[in-house]
Amino acid sequence: MLMLMPDVTDISDLLARIGRRDRNALAALFDHESGRLVAIAQRIVRRRDLAEDVVQEVFITVWARADQFDPSRGSARGWLTTMTRNRALNLIRDDARVDYHDVGVISDLGDRQFDALAAFDTLSERDALRHCLGALDEPKRQAILLCYVTGLNHGEAAATLKAPLGTVKAWIRRGVLALQECLA
Amino acid sequence: MTSDQLEQAGQYVLGLLGDDERRIFEAEIASDTELAKAVNKLRDHFHRLDDTAAALPPNPELWNKIEARLGSSPIDLAALRNRPTASPSRAWLPFAAAASIVVALGVGYMVGSTLGTTRQPEMIAVLVNEADATPGAIIEAFADDSVRVISLDNFVIPPGQVLEVWTLPDADTGPVSLGTFTDASTLRLTGPDLPAPHVGQLYEITVEPSPGSPTGRPTGPILVKGFAKQPV
Structure with a gap:
């Protein structure tokens, strides 16, 4: 897959200019990053309009707080990704929880499973995370991918995987430990 | 770092901690540089999954909405x-x-x-x-x-x-x-x-x-x- 990955320093450069109230820099950041961030948010909130709402808030926050970006705590690109994910998760967590008896919702859960697995399959063969996720048993890997990629909580992951809640919680607990051991 | 902390770091990056747990854990991160480093490292690894989302073309209408809010x-x-x-x-x-x-x-x-x-x-x-x-x-x-x-x-x-x-x-x-x-x-x-x-x-x-x-x-x-x- 072809991906536009602008140079990391480019983005922190843009953030520095945005911190000095440079709107052209914000527009350039939007051109570079908004499409990527909308796609990330949409995996979680499902609807394009909601994903765009999330990214709108992200850019407003960037405009207000670009000077708070601290390069010592990670890359500028990662900062944007984290902010987008948190906003998207807040949006679905604040909403009423999904009703699993709804047939439409069940097919939506199928889409989530597809997205989660597609994300895993798209990881580069040499990627450490791919290697370590691949080393987990299937159910642990699936549970972790569903929660991370599509923002499901424990209960939703249990419904999707048709497994008891306690079991899914244990999969995730043991899975994240094994994962960090493998990544270390 | 305790295995409890590692487990929490994992749940935190996955977005699975409840509001209170999350706040407590974030306070812990703020005062523990080793823990903060571990969380950042794990998060960077997981961002590879976010990078697999196929970027959409920038939407000019979305930009207009953002720009309108900037003044x-x-x-x-x-x-x-x-x-x-x-x-x-x-x-x-x-x-x-x-x-x-x-x-x-x-x-x-x-x-x-x-x-x-x-x-x-x-x-x-x-x-x-x-x-x-x-x-x-x-x-x-x-x-x-x-x-x-x-x-x-x-x-x-x-x-x-x-x-x-x-x-x-x-x-x-x-x-x-x-x-x-x-x-x-x-x-x-x-x-x-x-x-x-x-x-x-x-x-x-x-x-x-x-x-x-x-x-x-x-x-x-x-x-x-x-x-x-x-x-x-």
């Missing part, structure tokens, strides 16, 4: 300066020629003002639009910290925004607000207690969200700016 843009700024009589040739006037217009305006204005009032300003600044070097406002600064603002352009201010007048008495003090206005006309504002205005002191007008800059410093685009000179 007026540099492009809107041109629309703000409603000057139907301005000759198009003025746009390319070299700065020197524009400066002579400023001088002529200043002189003509002084004649008028000495007839109308006996009070002399300490300093006068002609504020110029940087884009085309045309004068947009005159500021008279008086010894009692008040200023008189004479608009030369019919600024059209969008709803929810104000024009804020700033001066920079010195670099250490930083920009100081002298007040806001929404109606382009002649008005008097009284700023805070400042040293007497001096030659070369910067004055500028920015566009800010109503009722004025949220930070106490200029945040919006600069409409016009100029430096003070002493009337002869």
